[in-house]
Amino acid sequence: MDNLNSPQSNNAEALCFPEEGAEIGALLQTALMNQSPLGHPSQWSDCLKNLIATALPVHAQIVVFWGPQFIALYNDAYAPSIGDKHPGALGRPAIENWGELWDDLEPLLQGVRDTGKTFSAKDRPFYIKRFGAGETVYFNVSYSAVREADGSIGGVLCIVTETTERVQFERRQAFLIELGRTLPSTSDPCAIERHVLSRLRGELAVQHIALIGIDDDGSHLKTLPADPNDSSSEIRHLPEWTDSMSADLRADRAVLHEIAASPIIPANTRMARYTVSRPSCTIYVPVVLHGKLEAVLNIQPSIKSTFGDHELDLAQEAAKQAWLWINQARAERALRDLNESLEQRVVTMLAQREKALAQLHESRKMEMVGQLSGGVAHDFNNLLTPIMASLELVRRRVEDPRSTKLLDSAMLAADRARTLVGRLLTFARRQTLVPEAIRLEGLVAELKDLIERSLGPMIVVEVDIPDSLPAVFVDPHQLELAILNLTVNARDALEEGGRVKISARADSLKTRTGNHVRLTVSDNGCGMSEDTLKHCVEPFYSTKGVGKGTGLGLSMVQGLALQSGGEFDIRSKPGQGTEVTLWLPVASSPVMQAESRAPETPLLKGSVHVLLVDDEDLVRDSTAHLLQDLGYQVTEAPSAAVALDLFDAGLRPDVLVTDYVMADITGVQLARQIRQRINNLPILIITGYTNAKPVPTDDFEVLAKPFRRQDIASRLANLVQGSA
Template sequence: MKSDQDKHPDQTNPPFLLEGGIVSSLIQTMDWSCSPLGAPRQWSSSLKTLMATILPAQAQIVLFWGPEYVALYNDAYTPTIGAKHPLALGRPAQENWTELWDDLEPLLSGVRNTGQTFSAKDRPFYIERSGYGETAYFDVSYSAVHEIDGTVGGVLCIVAETTERVQFERRQSFLLELGQALPELNEPEQIEAYAIERVGQQLGAARVFLAEAQGDDLQVRIARDWVNGASSRIGELRYADIAAQLPEQLGRGFIVNAAETASVYVPVLRGNRLEAMLGVEFAQPHFVDKDQCLLLEDTAKRVWQAITHARSERALRASSAHLEATFAELMALNECLEERVSSMLAEREEANRQLHEASKMEMIGQLTGGIAHDFNNMLTPIIASLELIRRHPEDAQRSVRLIDGALQAADRARILVGRLLSFARRQTLKPQAVCLATLVDEMHELIARSLGPTIEVVVQIDPQLPNVLVDPHHLELALLNLVINARDAMSNGGRVYLAAGVGEDDPTWPENVHGRQVWLQVRDSGCGMSQEVLGRCFEPFYSTKQVGKGTGLGLPMVQGLAAQSGGGFVIKSQPGQGTQATLWLPVSRGQVSEPLAEGAEDIMAQGPLQVLLVDDEDIVRNATALQLRDLGYQVAEAASPAQARQLLADGLVMDVLVTDQIMADETGAEFAQRLRQRHPQLPVLIITGYANLTPRELNGFAVLRKPFRRAELAESLAQLLALNSPLTEPPEASTG
């Protein structure tokens, strides 16, 4: 029989309960008369000592004491059991962990009987702690606690809940699988069937469907569903029949729980308009937690986007096939040609509009198509010319013409690549101090010739403006692009204004333009642009010009140059009021360099200079080696940095290093930096196709962009060797 002291707390609290937080206070005020442990003052010294450690601890700890596994825990543990607290405190575990006792009891008894510790990572437990059942995950460590006499008094459990991390990883794995599978499916029906089946399997649902909105009355149609022991719901129903609280719920997913079933519905909206709804229904009560809601919301958006894209592609294919078939019929019948072609073109334009709407976020696809188209046009004359030369090598005069044509096409390809890299901000620029007034003055004849006699050029640029820091070649291309665009907007003639000024942190400037900047403005009196065209003018390969009049890369190239140079670019235009393009460039503290002497192509090697050439592409390395030897250099070739090191170890004495940048095991910059550690004066020329080298990587290295001509290679080496003395000792020579 319990004494009155068991029913009422001691007037003087035991010392081990003085610093234990809320749980400690509960222990002091609880009625312990019905507990197998009795009052805290009667607990064994081992239990008191252990509780003095557990109660103030920040770790989540629960102690199951005695053969009844009476639960004692600290404040940090209470969120783990939710609504079970405080009823579970001081009571046998089986009373409050009923739903998981068949899982928990073997773990506790195993530790108690054997004395061996049990630990696990991400151990799942089914627990009812918030009014519903759920599977939670924990890192656990169960250890036996001994009394003074050596017997096992209880089981100490240290836990850390990992539910959110486990759910996040599983959700990401599901979405990754979905993201990899959907692009492989071409038809909307395949996409829908696959997605609803995977959702049903993932969540253990009885029925999953993707309903499509049918009009403003919020009628939805279920074309197909996935069922697991449930009846099909294929057909039409009203959205409001599913949720009476429709007006409040339309903007987000909602859950309907009944006594025997549970459902979750996720709407897909465009603006405020319902387009589709993902429905998941369970055959029994089911709590849909935050993680599952996030998974369903992401899935609904991705699947609907994939379906609308597949429909647009199918519509485009059908429209193209229809156009071809009808055009053949028109050619045969020759009746109502203009009217019918106009109708078909309108259909194709509408299909293209739908495809663009569904695919506007897939810029990679647009870039790939545009690049392939332009490069195929440029490769055609190159391949044709080379084949003809190979078949008739004896016709020297015709071979020269064909080679000139191939070179012209290759130069066009090189310019296109430069514009793409500039748009992507991956172009390796060579910024230097540039005087805008001088640059525009030197381009004046070219600008006037490009504009033609019907367009007047007005230049308003003060020669005293500060210099700007920019790659002069790319700035010339950008300015010429803007001038040509102005020309194309003035078919009946007009006037082009070139103006410049300087400022610092002007509030009227774009947000990304900071510091002291010089602005260069090109303004015309042409037809201007509509808001639709203005909104798309920076999209790569978007052009309103006729076929063959432009690639659609001019403005994106200018924008890329501005961003990569630390400036900005803005276009303002209205129909009938002309266009104003403004380019901001940072002020340079340096002085303008003297112009290079012409005739760089004839700069030959000054003496027997040894070049170490490193490139892992055999075709590129062989061609570069031939150019170098043609310029009078001695060349040692290496297919990798490792092979180059072996040549140096074997006694090769080099005067200059020419290396590719992107190689399999080591970049050219990394290889050169390691050689520079032993030979600080080593002249280095890095040749690169696209890498945007950082200033740290460029420290002391010259850069030549691929593709390059013999004259450019000669000029780069001449400049490099003029600034650096060639090595006079082998790089691997001993210093000691």
């Protein structure tokens, strides 16, 4: 038996097939052709021999279907277009190798054979299996009849050109153009993603599709299935992938992962046609932009579907375009959000600026009023000091009942004036406070009876102050006055009766350091309008009738809270009542028990020499008379310079009493210079205009103007006895 692959040398010369087309020519001269229905080429008709000899060297794709069985003969150029059908299709009936498209191809060939008319078409689709998987391919075709010497039709000459890549490229471009044309007008990345994936899923006819964003560290960011109701688009996160899969994706190579078959089939250059027969098959298509893996398109093809070069290219181009659109939408949204944020920030900053300017204006106005009030109060105190001293001196010498009554009325008026000046100084935060550790529950309990009598029987007073609250550091007399002011204001807002509540709780402040206690006085009265609330703490502002208030109550309360190191707040709504809150600092020292307080100091007897320094003649003169009436020996000095000259001349008083504000130097500066001369000399500074003790580290005693006879007597007695 002859070797099927050995050429029939005795016929080779007779055939004289050209060297070009040598592969097919060689195959035609092997024993393989002995098994063909056509037999060995030596047995062919001269027409067929000449036709094949002419077709073999041609670079165009040529196939001849000969005889009624359409035996296939083709040249080297045509062989690649049928893939793995070659060389088995050579010399065999077409139906044996083109069975999948025979219903389409056979009528065309038979029509040419029967009629002798040429059939031609451009981009004619054919479904063919040529790489193990079915796919639709496209050809430009020209089928014409080949006649034998007797004029009968021996076969069909097919000259074809495969246009699959061009057709698929044009279709991809058309799809991408249509995809962009139908892109929703939105800056929502999710809407764009859903639109692209939905169209791509339909175009590729796949089962599931999703786009995975990849973070800089290679971790999975987000998975969005094409169908929002699709719950089966579970996707592997990158950390679960193998190193080779990640490497392929980062190198812009698609990866086909088939669990039941080979674990990983990378598409190193072009993806081989692959028939997906299991739903566990997943194709990962990378989206690489500027050399960086930005996302991965996850595709799960339908069972028995085909996914080849065209589908891969389409998926990759659509995914890249989609990712660009998504990034653009994210950038536009970020820009829009930034613009909106900037606009809002500008609006907020302008509003804050206007508010700050208003607050600055209000602050400057209040500062100016405070300075004016403080200055006026200082002058008033200097005037009240000699008035009250003179009234007390005269009162001690007059025994006539009528004159005594007149003097008592004058003294009462002077006391009221002193209280009013104290309110002015408190508003200006220049009142001399004498803070100490006190317990609010005890202070309010002592005041409750007075408050209830002041408010009347139609108003219920409630007190809610726990015994466990820490003590606060505040001037008790000023706090009592503040609470009385607030409850009287509440009474005026409760014309038909109601409730006034005084409560306290431990609290903290963001604007102040240390611990604080929140003291609140509230009522359920008529409340205040926004305009009234805005101006209620301004000095001299009052909604009461003429002669029914000074307008200093709330400003005094605010001044007390701020000067004590706390805060002040007032809230009110028409018909709902008013709530005033003071934050007071917690005391660091223990509360002095009543039984441990020093008894009232008796007046000194005997000769005590006082050097009195004040540049106001009326104040100095009246104070000197008051001291002399108390039994002191007094030397007067109209200025600090005169006082220093007296010391330098040898004067050695037992105690120094000096005004704080003087033309040349302050009383504190004078006291310091004198302390350098006499280290342990008792010193008392009297003032109508101070912020507190002049220097916290100094041990100078301070007495506020105007003062009563008993006030200066007790203070001097304590000083002199303390230095003895």
